[in-house]
Amino acid sequence: MSEVIEIALRQLAGKPANEGGLWVDVPNKPPYSEDNPPDGTHEASLADETWSPDPWRRSYECWLANPRLLSRAEDDFWRNAQKDPRYRRPLTREEREDVECEEDDQPVFEPALAKEEWERRFGDQEALESEL
Numbered sequence: 001m002s003e004v005i006e007i008a009l010r011q012l013a014g015k016p017a018n019e020g021g022l023w024v025d026v027p028n029k030p031p032y033s034e035d036n037p038p039d040g041t042h043e044a045s046l047a048d049e050t051w052s053p054d055p056w057r058r059s060y061e062c063w064l065a066n067p068r069l070l071s072r073a074e075d076d077f078w079r080n081a082q083k084d085p086r087y088r089r090p091l092t093r094e095e096r097e098d099v100e101c102e103e104d105d106q107p108v109f110e111p112a113l114a115k116e117e118w119e120r121r122f123g124d125q126e127a128l129e130s131e132l
Contacts, residue, residue, distance in 0.1 A: 024049070024066045056118040060111045074122060077114075087113040 025041040026049055046069075050061040062069055063078040070078075081087050088107035091099065095108070 026065045054115075055123065056115045057111070059118065059122065060114075077118065077121065078111075081111070081114045081117075082109050084114075087111070089113065 023043055024046050026044045028040045028042060044065070046062070046065060049065045050058050052058050052061060059070065059074055060078060063075065067075045067078070085107070087109055089110040090107050
């Protein structure tokens with residue numbers, strides 16, 4: 001019986017997320033190429049795209065990969081955090097060299113700066129879920 005369950009789980013994991021599986025269309029990240037345009041997506045395993053030992057990082061990576069899988073509150077948090085100046089940092093020297101014009105030389109969102117606020121709002125949920 002356990003072998004049948006294992007086979008079924010493997011088959012389910014190979015399906016797209018909208019069918020209950022683990023595969024999602026994820027926005028392309030730099031470096032871009034002709035085969036990997038900036039506005040394109042690629043199919044990837046949700047587990048591979050989102051795994052981190054840090055719960056806040058898993059939440060952020062899941063938001064990037066497929067925000068519909070998060071609660072409305074977490075989706076709103078990450079969307080609003082992008083605009084919050086408290087979670088922005090100056091560009092590094094290497095990043096400034098890649099900027100094509102001065103107008104793009106703005107502080108960039110740094111999800112690690114939002115870590116404490118995410119943990120304050122959502123961290124207790126992780127502990128409560130693990131107690132079940």
